[in-house]
Amino acid sequence: MAYVATRGGERAIEQSQRLFREEMGTITAARVAEIRRAMPYLIDRVMGEASLYDEDLAALALAQTGGELYEAVLLLRSWRTTQPRLAVAEPVTQDGLFTHRRISAAFKDIPGGQVLGPTLDYAHRILATEVLSDQDYRPEPVEPAARPSPAQQPSVAAWQAENDLLTAAEPDKTAGNDIPDITREPLLFPSKRAHTLQSLARAETGGVLALGYAAQRGYGQAHPTVNELRLAEGEVMVKHPRGTTFSAGRVKISQAEVVNKKGTQLELGFAATLGWNEVKVIAAATLDLNSEGAPKGSATEEEFFLYHTEGVESSGFCIHFKLPHYVTFQSSLDAMRDAKKKKAAKIPEPAE
Amino acid sequence: MPAPQTLADHPHDAMLSILARADGERLKSFAETLIPLLGDIDVLENRTGLVMLPMRDTAQGTNFHLGEVLVSEARIVANGQEAYGMRRGRDLEAAMAMALVDLAVASGIALGGCTDFLDQEAAAQDAADTDCLRRVEATRVEMETF
Numbered sequence: 056m057a058y059v060a061t062r063g064g065e066r067a068i069e070q071s072q073r074l075f076r077e078e079m080g081t082i083t084a085a086r087v088a089e090i091r092r093a094m095p096y097l098i099d100r101v102m103g104e105a106s107l108y109d110e111d112l113a114a115l116a117l118a119q120t121g122g123e124l125y126e127a128v129l130l131l132r133s134w135r136t137t138q139p140r141l142a143v144a145e146p147v148t149q150d151g152l153f154t155h156r157r158i159s160a161a162f163k164d165i166p167g168g169q170v171l172g173p174t175l176d177y178a179h180r181i182l183a184t185e186v187l188s189d190q191d192y193r194p195e196p197v198e199p200a201a202r203p204s205p206a207q208q209p210s211v212a213a214w215q216a217e218n219d220l221l222t223a224a225e226p227d228k229t230a231g232n233d234i235p236d237i238t239r240e241p242l243l244f245p246s247k248r249a250h251t252l253q254s255l256a257r258a259e260t261g262g263v264l265a266l267g268y269a270a271q272r273g274y275g276q277a278h279p280t281v282n283e284l285r286l287a288e289g290e291v292m293v294k295h296p297r298g299t300t301f302s303a304g305r306v307k308i309s310q311a312e313v314v315n316k317k318g319t320q321l322e323l324g325f326a327a328t329l330g331w332n333e334v335k336v337i338a339a340a341t342l343d344l345n346s347e348g349a350p351k352g353s354a355t356e357e358e359f360f361l362y363h364t365e366g367v368e369s370s371g372f373c374i375h376f377k378l379p380h381y382v383t384f385q386s387s388l389d390a391m392r393d394a395k396k397k398k399a400a401k402i403p404e405p406a407e
Numbered sequence: 408m409p410a411p412q413t414l415a416d417h418p419h420d421a422m423l424s425i426l427a428r429a430d431g432e433r434l435k436s437f438a439e440t441l442i443p444l445l446g447d448i449d450v451l452e453n454r455t456g457l458v459m460l461p462m463r464d465t466a467q468g469t470n471f472h473l474g475e476v477l478v479s480e481a482r483i484v485a486n487g488q489e490a491y492g493m494r495r496g497r498d499l500e501a502a503m504a505m506a507l508v509d510l511a512v513a514s515g516i517a518l519g520g521c522t523d524f525l526d527q528e529a530a531a532q533d534a535a536d537t538d539c540l541r542r543v544e545a546t547r548v549e550m551e552t553f
Contacts, residue, residue, distance in 0.1 A: 102474075103474070105474075106474035106475060107457075107474065107475050107476075107477065108460070108475065108477060108495075109476075109497065111496070112477065135475060138455060138457045139457070140458075140459060141456035141457060141458055141480055141493075142458045143459040143461065144458050144459065144460045144461065146461040146462055146463045147460065147461070147462040147463070148462075148463050154543075155539075155543055156543075156546075163550045163552075164550065168547055168548070169547070170543050170544065170547045170548070171546040171548060172546055173546075197545055198545055199541035200542075200545045200547070202544060203536075203537050203539075203540030203544055204540045204541075204543040204544035204547065205540075206536065210465060212466070224464070224466060224467050224468030225468045227463065227464075230461075230470065234459075234461050234470050234471065235471075236459070237472075238472075248467060248469045248471070249469055249471040249472070250471075252464055252469065253471045256471070256473050291460055291476050291478070293458060293493055295419070295491050296489055297419070297489070297491075299420050299423060301423035301424045301427065302423075302427060302428070303427045303478055303494055303495055304427050304428055304476075304494060304495030304496070305428070306476055308462070308473065310465075312466065323466035324466060325464045325465055325467075327462050327464075327473060328474075329473050329474040343466070
């Protein structure tokens, strides 16, 4: 591929950026706070794809880019590189999650029961157009139960293992900086499982959905059933210099297990991400479930889906085609003209 | 260096977790009252940074990185004690306030006031969790098979 250096666009570039930013107007702390307050699921999606958990920064990135999600995620990924890594927290485990939503499509009577949590799954999708005529939309308040739901819920997979439906997973002893990390190591194939799950956690939602949906529609080998879906909060457990382990706060986490029958046992696919984004984790868990033995170049092969769902790389590659390709394109035109000339030379002129 | 003290009602791990989740403005106001009692303080670190957050996969048991969490950190020394604060978010003053309370307790200063503050914050956090979980419980599905 060849590029050509050009000049003369400096003023145009400056003005084009002004034109983009002028449309958004003045960005204030109040606007950022309102975006954070009013759009928690968008904030979650951006934090998950940026792989950086901070609601204020995510809201600021959205304000600064006018909601252009690829730009917002890129801003956050870039900002992240300016920060030192202070620690690696203890691994979050499923049974320690402060659970807001927990459902299973595989078993209705799971230990601990099913709580729907915040969802529009069963809602009528009706646009509240009256708001545009100055009639405020006020949601009905929740009627809290007399007693609280248990904060921690048992694992469905552990219960299945006890009932010989699947083989219980051996807990990984890897901890701290020994956990493979794609922000510091290249993604190589066959991928380490830790790399696969980390890549899916930070993958672009639309990309994961497209490929996961392809697998669900029949382009994969295994049909998923949601074994357990959780929207929860996890504690960020860090160490005091005196050695005391404590929670530096909670972060929102989504986690999905999908299940399929394999011989006499069940097999699980798994995915999780920062923030609440259940479409992404169900689709990603479907890809995980289908990846073993997937044909090369298929949507469910790990190299295919991991490379193509990395949002910063894929959107960056896509938009690079807008940049001047004058030499390559001119070369193609030259080749076309040459081919035409040669073709014309071979055809004899009709006799006069 | 004298052995660091702890509170009878709030072990060190519980105290730090309560402070990390405490209301930032209330924490800063309380820590202000401790400063005159603590003498000369050396600030070793007061910065933002990232904490890598791993999770354990339930299918194969693998630990993997979910992503990074922005935190604020403060590390201070006084009275022969090292104290520490780390909280989620980018509020450097709140992290410093947490470290000041940690320092006061380790140094055996204003233990009564620290206990009262922690009691109040713990109660507020428990109440918020209970309120949240009562609202979650309202969405429990009572399965009925036809």
